[in-house]
Each structure stands twice: as C-alpha cells, then as structure tokens.
Amino acid sequence: xxxxxxxxxxxxxxxxxxxxxxxxxxxxxxxxxxxxxxxxxxxxxxxxxxxxxxxxxxxxxxxxxxxxxxxxxxxxxxxxxxxxxxxxxxxxxxxxxxxxxxxxxxxxxxxxxxxxxxxxxxxxxxxxxxxxxxxxxxxxxxxx
Numbered sequence: 001x002x003x004x005x006x007x008x009x010x011x012x013x014x015x016x017x018x019x020x021x022x023x024x025x026x027x028x029x030x031x032x033x034x035x036x037x038x039x040x041x042x043x044x045x046x047x048x049x050x051x052x053x054x055x056x057x058x059x060x061x062x063x064x065x066x067x068x069x070x071x072x073x074x075x076x077x078x079x080x081x082x083x084x085x086x087x088x089x090x091x092x093x094x095x096x097x098x099x100x101x102x103x104x105x106x107x108x109x110x111x112x113x114x115x116x117x118x119x120x121x122x123x124x125x126x127x128x129x130x131x132x133x134x135x136x137x138x139x140x141x142x143x144x
Contacts, residue, residue, distance in 0.1 A: 042067050042070040043067070044065040044067070045062050045063065045064050046062060047062050048063060051134065057135035059130060060130070060131045060134030060135075061131075062129050063127070064127045066118075068119050068121070068123065070118065074116050075115060077131070077136055078111050079111055079133055079136030080130075081109040081130070082107070083101065083106065083107040083128070083129055084130075085102060085104065085105050085106075085107075085126070085127050086103060086126040088124055089120035090107070090119065090125040091116070091118030091119065094107070094114070094115050095113055
C-alpha cells in the first residue's frame with residue numbers, strides 16, 4: 001500500500017510538473033543566438049540566459065570578463081547578484097568589506113548593497129554572474 005501511495009505521488013508530481021512547463025515554448029540556445037559584446041572593452045560579456053531565451057525576466061546569467069584596466073566604481077543593483085569566479089582574481093567589495101575571490105569562489109550581493117568590482121592581478125577575471133530578477137541587471141548588457 002505504501003509503495004502504491006508513493007508511486008501515485010510521483011506520477012502526480014510528474015504530471016503537474018509536465019503540465020506547468022508544457023505551457024512555455026522553450027528553445028535550445030545555439031552559440032549564434034548568444035548576445036555578446038564586441039570585445040576590447042573594460043568589461044566584455046556573453047549573455048547566456050535572459051528573457052530572450054527564457055521567456056521571462058526571472059533571471060539573467062552572463063559570463064563577464066573584467067579586463068585589468070577596468071576602472072572600479074561603487075554601484076548598487078535592485079537585484080540579487082551572484083558571482084562564480086571561473087578564472088583570475090576578482091575583487092569583491094560589498095558595503096565596504098573587501099574580499100578577493102579566486103577561481104571556484106562565490107560572491108553574493110543583495111539588493112541595495114554598495115558593491116565595487118575590481119581585477120586583482122595582471123590578467124582578466126572571468127566571472128559567471130547571475131541576477132535575480134534578471135530585469136534588474138546592469139544596463140551595459142541590456143536586452144533592449
């Protein structure tokens with residue numbers, strides 16, 4: 001009896017999940033569809049996920065490359081901003097508390113935090129960045 005109840009619950013949750021997601025027309029993202037900067041700037045970006053391929057503004061995910069000549073400026077966002085350092089050394093100052101993030105490290109900012117990004121080394125810092133919600137992401141890589 002317990003097995004039948006568990007199996008029924010699994011089938012029901014599978015049906016509900018399939019029904020909910022079946023309403024959205026998802027598409028695979030080809031390399032050609034990714035929007036990215038022309039390169040050569042202090043921050044280069046590649047948009048991986050946003051409203052154009054997600055169908056909503058729930059999140060935006062981008063690979064950001066901060067060049068050594070990047071000029072750090074304090075700023076805020078109206079979103080949660082999560083950084084995962086892929087390579088290099090990334091300066092992550094949140095509300096006056098400095099940290100240096102290395103490959104494999106994660107940094108988080110909450111809405112309203114004052115943040116300063118910097119490159120801490122001779123080479124670029126490459127960072128996977130996630131904004132929640134995505135519509136509040138920095139305008140330099142806006143989908144508009």
